Amino acid sequence: MVTVLMMIAVVALVVAAHWYVWGRLVRDTTEPGGPGRRLGTVAAVVMPLLAVGAVSSGRAGAPFGLQQVLAWPGYLWLAMLMYLLLALAVGEVVRPLLRRQLERREASAGAAIPADEREEPTPAASAAAPAAAPTLAPAGSTAPTATTAPAGSTAAAAPSRRLFVSRVVGGAAATAALATVGYGTYGVLRGPRIKRVTVPLAKLARGAHGFRIAVVSDIHLGPILGRAHSQRIVDTINSTQPDLIAVVGDMVDGSVENLGPAAEPLAGLEARHGTFFVTGNHEYFSGADAWVDHVRELGMRPLENERVEISGFDLAGVNDIAGESEGEGPDFAKALGDRDRARASVLLAHQPIVIDDAVHHGVDLQLSGHTHGGQLWPGNFVAGLANPTVAGLERYGDTQLYVSRGAGAWGPPVRVGAPSDITIVELASRQA
Numbered sequence: 001m002v003t004v005l006m007m008i009a010v011v012a013l014v015v016a017a018h019w020y021v022w023g024r025l026v027r028d029t030t031e032p033g034g035p036g037r038r039l040g041t042v043a044a045v046v047m048p049l050l051a052v053g054a055v056s057s058g059r060a061g062a063p064f065g066l067q068q069v070l071a072w073p074g075y076l077w078l079a080m081l082m083y084l085l086l087a088l089a090v091g092e093v094v095r096p097l098l099r100r101q102l103e104r105r106e107a108s109a110g111a112a113i114p115a116d117e118r119e120e121p122t123p124a125a126s127a128a129a130p131a132a133a134p135t136l137a138p139a140g141s142t143a144p145t146a147t148t149a150p151a152g153s154t155a156a157a158a159p160s161r162r163l164f165v166s167r168v169v170g171g172a173a174a175t176a177a178l179a180t181v182g183y184g185t186y187g188v189l190r191g192p193r194i195k196r197v198t199v200p201l202a203k204l205a206r207g208a209h210g211f212r213i214a215v216v217s218d219i220h221l222g223p224i225l226g227r228a229h230s231q232r233i234v235d236t237i238n239s240t241q242p243d244l245i246a247v248v249g250d251m252v253d254g255s256v257e258n259l260g261p262a263a264e265p266l267a268g269l270e271a272r273h274g275t276f277f278v279t280g281n282h283e284y285f286s287g288a289d290a291w292v293d294h295v296r297e298l299g300m301r302p303l304e305n306e307r308v309e310i311s312g313f314d315l316a317g318v319n320d321i322a323g324e325s326e327g328e329g330p331d332f333a334k335a336l337g338d339r340d341r342a343r344a345s346v347l348l349a350h351q352p353i354v355i356d357d358a359v360h361h362g363v364d365l366q367l368s369g370h371t372h373g374g375q376l377w378p379g380n381f382v383a384g385l386a387n388p389t390v391a392g393l394e395r396y397g398d399t400q401l402y403v404s405r406g407a408g409a410w411g412p413p414v415r416v417g418a419p420s421d422i423t424i425v426e427l428a429s430r431q432a
Contacts, residue, residue, distance in 0.1 A: 024170055029167045051077045054074025082376065187420065212425070212426050216422045218249070250350065277317075278319065279304075309343075332361050365400045
């Protein structure tokens with residue numbers, strides 16, 4: 001019952017949002033019955049239907065080709081809707097200010113005409129023409145048959161002023177939203193940029209000083225981001241020549257059958273100590289067991305609640321907490337319980353929220369993703385409510401946590417205020 005009520009509330013909210021956007025961008029800026037009104041109304045109906053299709057087609061088992069067709073317009077519309085609402089909200093503040101400014105300007109223009117220069121009708125003219133005579137039009141003409149108000153009257157000016165203000169505010173809002181989404185889409189399709197972070201570890205062996213880990217998370221191969229996206233990531237990582245590569249979950253949004261070809265370029269990742277992988281929550285939406293097997297075929301080593309000894313430190317990995325529903329959740333005791341705590345340890349865990357377990361087991365550095373840095377501003381504030389760290393490096397007791405913003409995007413292929421990254425984490429020994 002609660003789920004049904006929540007769904008009804010979400011649908012009502014979405015309908016209200018689209019009604020508001022249609023009102024401000026279509027109804028208030030176009031003539032009734034005109035082509036602009038008709039086109040805008042059609043768009044206001046079709047775009048949310050495409051968005052629903054984009055969100056639901058994958059889970060409904062629709063053919064992958066159909067998912068790809070729906071994904072671009074549907075997800076981009078979700079981003080557009082968000083920024084249209086934000087821009088129009090600002091416009092509600094600007095709208096009355098602009099109206100008052102226009103009223104003052106019109107009043108000032110009228111007052112600026114000297115009284116002796118204003119045209120006053122003579123008594124004779126007034127007597128001869130006590131009222132404006134209607135202008136007759138030829139039979140069948142579509143021209144107006146009478147003038148109902150003198151030019152420049154308040155009755156004629158007010159509707160014109162409202163229309164002008166609505167078009168200015170609506171046009172500015174649409175332009176701002178389109179520019180924001182366009183630039184954010186370009187940032188995703190351009191590919192992630194390299195970010196470098198140095199992390200001192202007290203217990204790191206001298207010989208491991210300067211060890212470089214390429215951290216990549218949230219690649220999100222799917223109906224939108226495919227093989228070209230994988231290749232950009234591979235080229236970017238390999239150009240840094242890291243010692244080790246850590247793929248920290250949410251690599252895919254779909255099955256091996258549909259996305260296997262898109263993931264193939266990841267077999268080209270190169271690092272002296274290899275490439276390691278841990279699951280994210282989206283792997284469990286996409287068939288985690290099949291993907292764990294497939295990443296092995298791509299040359300990666302999955303760390304399923306296990307650890308390996310790297311020269312100078314221990315590298316451990318735990319399954320994502322989403323795996324708990326399948327009996328495959330994180331097991332920190334198995335991954336870390338019997339290790340030598342005199343050695344430095346680095347933990348790969350998709351979600352930052354497991355930092356308390358990392359602290360409890362004496363982990364020196366946890367590498368995570370999941371948050372996307374909020375992906376779409378002001379989503380970073382929402383992400384901050386659910387995660388201890390949204391992006392970057394922070395300390396929790398004796399444990400440091402680094403959270404990558406991720407290399408891809410989920411849903412809308414758009415990032416605003418949270419650029420995608422691949423982070424080169426350089427470990428520093430205090431004994432060096």
